[in-house]
Amino acid sequence: MLRVVNFVLGPLRNNTYLITDEETGTSLVIDPSFGSEQVAAYAAREQIHIDKILLTHGHNDHVAGVPALQRQYKEIPLYIRKEDNFYLKKEGDEDSDFMGMPRPFIHGPFHWLQDGDTVSLGNSIFQVIATPGHTPGSVCYYQEDRQWLFSGDTLFAGSAGRCDLPLGDEEKLADSLDRLKQIIPDSAIILPGHGEHSEMGLEKINNPFLRGGL
Template structure:
């Protein structure tokens, strides 16, 4: 399999594409610039099967409807943030005075207590990682040893917790209980910035010392 990081929009939110040898793919967090993303997918002859959200803040969902309509694919989101898709006051687009409020159609699939998720030939272990937001989810693909962590964990940093529903103590617990237990060579694909590894963050992330 292969994966690609595609920073989109003014906040350079990372959208990720993971694809197999059949050119089937899943997309994570298409936050902005739907036209650019659709053009890239078609140019690389990739066939999206689904959109998976790590969480439903506006900068991670802005391109969702245009992309899922272009490819007629389903959208997955955690139940705690299903209503966020429809409400700018919850997804943050109203809070940040965006020029256009983000209101999406409802999700096709709502994640509840599932421990795994299979889409086509792709199977992920699901980890609820609240703290940055109450419905944050991390998707671990053991075969590729990558975890799509959204805004939970970054290179040398962690997600902000000053937005509605954020909780610093809960975030630190999520990281320690669900992410730092993964193999140390697991690649962490974050919502912003470059990739890192679990081992690197265990050794050097100043926010995780002394827990």
Template sequence: MLEVITQPVTPFAQNSNLLVCQTTRQAVIIDPGGDVEKLMQVIESANCKLIAILLTHGHLDHVGGAEQLAQHCNIDIVGPHLGDKFWLDALPKQSEMFNFPMAEVFSPAKWLEEGEQFTFGELTLEVRFTPGHTPGHVIFVEHSTKRIFVGDVLFKGSVGRTDFPGGNAAQLKQSIESKIYSLPDDYTVFPGHGPTTTVGYEKQTNPFTSGRFG
């Protein structure tokens, strides 16, 4: 079974998710955007072995703590898709723009592609390529427990912004409909900001994808 511990980080209250295999206690963390000391406390309290950092996309509030945490734990950073390399290359500029602690440029040990899988413990995450919010955005699906970690593609009652460089509203809507709404209604959605929701609830009510807005 999968244990999920959500810790909001940074002034943007970005949801960093610690995923723990309850059988083996192996774990991965998705989008450690900052507040690394706080995240280390969460990891230690969970009594788990962190084996990797997974990134959905290259925006600062999702990746700002990744390199520091990777060095501290001696683990790899995996993802996002190569399409977001320009965002990682611009981390110093992002830090200045949002008045965040300076984040240095880094490259992941591996870029991710549609259909790849990442296994930890007895659990497997399916990678789905979901451009629109950023060109290289990916999401992670854990089918055995019906959970999806969607970064900034979809929120409860909203969707990710598309006015940043590389954003594309039509592409974002297509990504949501083909890569998230294609899953069963009872899958739980863990967004990068705000509360969890479900595929079915968003399909029925989300104004940005139901045709009632935009």
């Protein structure tokens, strides 16, 4: 049985997800943002061991909490597509992202993801879906048994990710959204990087970016 806890963190109110396999007691974190000391403290209090960090992309607000988890869990592996390694190499005030906050040093070990890869948590599997556009290496993680889509900054409730940031690509994002529309069932729960959760069926009806409007 999987359990997800959503932490809303940082100045951009990022959704950081802690997912635990209650049978094995193992956990993973998706997109640790600023203030992820809260996640580490919660895990320690609940006696949860975090085994891996999954990143939907490399923007500062989605990776800034990595060091807080690495201090508590030595050599915890990071999962990300290599196309976003560019962002992880940046550090300090001169390389801060658009929100103007300094980027911490992000070190591995790294697991470079490919489209179609799977990441395991206990007996559960998360499918890696490459969704470039917001960044070159953006991905979504889909847990088929629970029908959870962790969509990062690719798809939001009623909206979609920005393409006007460095290395953003509007055409690729449109293709990625069309792909999600084709392969994700209407009953799937959308758990985005920012904002409220939704359902894929509702987004197909109400989200203009899934109706071809970028």
